[in-house]
Amino acid sequence: MKIILYISNFNNIGGVERFVLNFYKRFPETTVLYDTGTPAIGEKIRWNQKYICDIFISASAWGKPAFNNIEAISYVQMVHADYKAVLDGWNFKYVKHAKTTHHVCVSETVKKAFEEVTPYKCNAVFYNFIDDSLQPVRKQKNDILRLVTVSRISKEKGFERMVEFQKKIPVPFIWEVWGDDRSGYAKNIVRNFNFKGVTKTPHLEIAKADYLVQLSDSEGNSCVINEALQMKTPVLLTPFPSGFEQVEHGNNGYFIPFDLNSIDFDSIINKIPRLKKYKEKTNVKDWINFFKFVINDFHKHNKMVKIKVLKTVTNYKEGDIAEVSEERAKSAIERGLAEFYEAYEDSEEGTKGITTRKTIKQVDKEIKKLNKK
Numbered sequence: 001m002k003i004i005l006y007i008s009n010f011n012n013i014g015g016v017e018r019f020v021l022n023f024y025k026r027f028p029e030t031t032v033l034y035d036t037g038t039p040a041i042g043e044k045i046r047w048n049q050k051y052i053c054d055i056f057i058s059a060s061a062w063g064k065p066a067f068n069n070i071e072a073i074s075y076v077q078m079v080h081a082d083y084k085a086v087l088d089g090w091n092f093k094y095v096k097h098a099k100t101t102h103h104v105c106v107s108e109t110v111k112k113a114f115e116e117v118t119p120y121k122c123n124a125v126f127y128n129f130i131d132d133s134l135q136p137v138r139k140q141k142n143d144i145l146r147l148v149t150v151s152r153i154s155k156e157k158g159f160e161r162m163v164e165f166q167k168k169i170p171v172p173f174i175w176e177v178w179g180d181d182r183s184g185y186a187k188n189i190v191r192n193f194n195f196k197g198v199t200k201t202p203h204l205e206i207a208k209a210d211y212l213v214q215l216s217d218s219e220g221n222s223c224v225i226n227e228a229l230q231m232k233t234p235v236l237l238t239p240f241p242s243g244f245e246q247v248e249h250g251n252n253g254y255f256i257p258f259d260l261n262s263i264d265f266d267s268i269i270n271k272i273p274r275l276k277k278y279k280e281k282t283n284v285k286d287w288i289n290f291f292k293f294v295i296n297d298f299h300k301h302n303k304m305v306k307i308k309v310l311k312t313v314t315n316y317k318e319g320d321i322a323e324v325s326e327e328r329a330k331s332a333i334e335r336g337l338a339e340f341y342e343a344y345e346d347s348e349e350g351t352k353g354i355t356t357r358k359t360i361k362q363v364d365k366e367i368k369k370l371n372k373k
Contacts, residue, residue, distance in 0.1 A: 001291060002053040002315040003030045004070060006045070008063020010037030012198055013180050014152050015128070016060045016080055018223035019106070022129035023057075026284050031314060035064050045069065050335075051314040052328070055291055058100075062092070067099045071328050074294040075099045079122070080106050082242060084113040085218030094118050102294055106221035109242035124290050127245075127281040128223050136232045136277075137207045145269060147175040147236070148209035149193075150202045150224050153186035158215035158238060161260065163192045165215060170265055175213070178205055207231040210272050215256060216240055232275040236268065298325075305329045307338040 007020050017039075024030050024041055031053070032042030045066055056072040058065065060080060067075060077100045086092055094117075102123040105111040111122040151157050166175065177193040180186065199205055202224070206212055212228035214237045219225075225246050228235050235253035237243045247253040252275050254268050307329050309320040316322060321341055324332070332338035 001055065001295075003027060003055045003057065003291075004033060004051055004053040004072070004314075005030050005057045005059060006033045006066045006070075007042075007059040008035045008065075010034040010039040010042065011152075011180070013150075015220070015223045016078075018227075019078070019080065019128050020059050022131050022223075025131060025133065026129055027287070033066060035066075049314075052322075052324075052332075053315050054295060057104075058097075061094055065097055067097045070099075071324075071331060073298045073325065074101050074291075076102045076104055076294075078104050078106070079110055079114050080220040082109055082113045082218045082220055082240070083117045085240070096120060101298075104290075107242045107245050109245060110220045123294075126286060126290070128221050128226060129282065130223075130226050130230045130278070130280060131203070132280075134203050134227075134230065136230065137204070139232060140208060142174075142208075142210055145169070145171055145173040145211075146209045147173060147211050147213050148178070148205055148233075149175070149213045150178045150199070150206060150227075151214070153177075153179040153181060153183065153190065155185060156217045158217060159189045159192075161215045161238070161258070162213065163189070164260055165213075165256065166192070168260060168263060168265075171269055176205065176209075178202060203227055203231050206233050209233055211236045211253070211268070214238070214243075219243065222246065226278070226280075229275060230278040232278070234273040234275060306341040307332055308341040309338050311337050313337060 005020060005023060007016060011017055020032060021041065024032055033045040034042050035045055047069065049069065050071060051069055052071045054073050055076060056070045056074070057076045057078060058067065059078050061077060083094065103114065103120055104124050104126055105114055105122045106126065106128055108125055111125050114120070114122055149162065153159060175194055176196050177190060178196050178199045180198055181190050181195065206228050212224065212233050212235045214222060214225055214235060216238060218240045219242050221242055225235050225237065229252055235247050236256055237247060237253060238258050239255045243255070249255050250267065250273070252273055254264065256263055303326055304323050305326055306321055306323050309316045309318055309322060312318045329338070329340065333340060
């Protein structure tokens with residue numbers, strides 16, 4: 001199965017970026033494409049090129065789309081944001097690409113919001129993967145309250161709320177903030193914090209802390225919260241809806257009211273939760289079953305034909321025999337990338353393969369013959 005995963009802007013820090021990195025670690029045969037950025041994995045998309053795969057996953061719903069450069073059986077649009085919250089705060093409207101066949105949401109909250117504010121259905125809910133190559137480190141005992149925030153530095157991430165929260169903490173504390181401060185907003189707001197910059201090992205910084213702090217306006221499924229729980233670090237977070245799918249108040253963290261009133265500092269300071277091993281809500285098998293479902297669903301409704309690849313393209317090399325839809329076969333043949341290939345069975349001589357160059361009209365005739373069989 002050939003998978004292409006596309007992200008428009010591959011930044012150093014961000015939840016969608018973490019989704020892409022961790023998905024790739026679970027499915028290392030995936031081809032990762034991006035438009036802008038300097039990531040450690042993937043290749044920059046060539047907009048004058050066509051890419052062929054079985055499953056195409058568009059990692060986010062904004063940025064420059066790549067659908068028209070992809071020939072696939074299934075086109076999956078990931079939905080990472082709580083659209084009800086996004087629509088309230090941003091000038092954003094989701095526009096479904098004509099090729100999109102399935103939508104995958106990263107939490108039940110995201111699914112509910114997506115189906116309320118758009119006319120489309122969510123086909124599956126898959127929570128973000130953690131980096132399963134990382135293991136919790138031994139927790140140190142801190143003499144004073146130690147907090148950490150690892151985040152994209154933008155207003156909706158709650159940084160102005162964090163400034164006010166600092167003023168309310170009734171005991172001495174250390175609060176380190178890690179992130180990218182290249183934006184104008186970031187440069188201004190980080191002056192209020194013990195700002196440390198970008199880290200390549202956020203899990204180690206999180207593991208040192210008593211709490212991860214995430215006071216966002218909204219989240220779809222916070223990757224950094226998953227990472228904190230993986231590192232056995234409890235979380236202080238605002239009550240955005242998806243947070244209740246990740247954190248249980250008093251068990252693996254505490255909810256901080258949006259208005260910062262009536263905060264239970266006594267519990268936060270004196271009853272720091274001790275966490276057990278983190279268990280993911282979504283595993284590789286869930287994705288594989290989904291891929292099988294969408295491909296089988298496609299085969300039920302589309303006639304498949306075989307082509308022989310004439311020129312090496314992404315995911316196929318010259319000489320490969322590929323089974324693709326009629327539409328993809330015609331497109332590949334028109335562009336000189338493939339030729340029609342028909343396999344037939346002879347009772348005396350066994351199975352043979354015949355490969356001949358044909359025009360599109362001839363291919364149409366051959367396909368009609370196959371459809372009658």
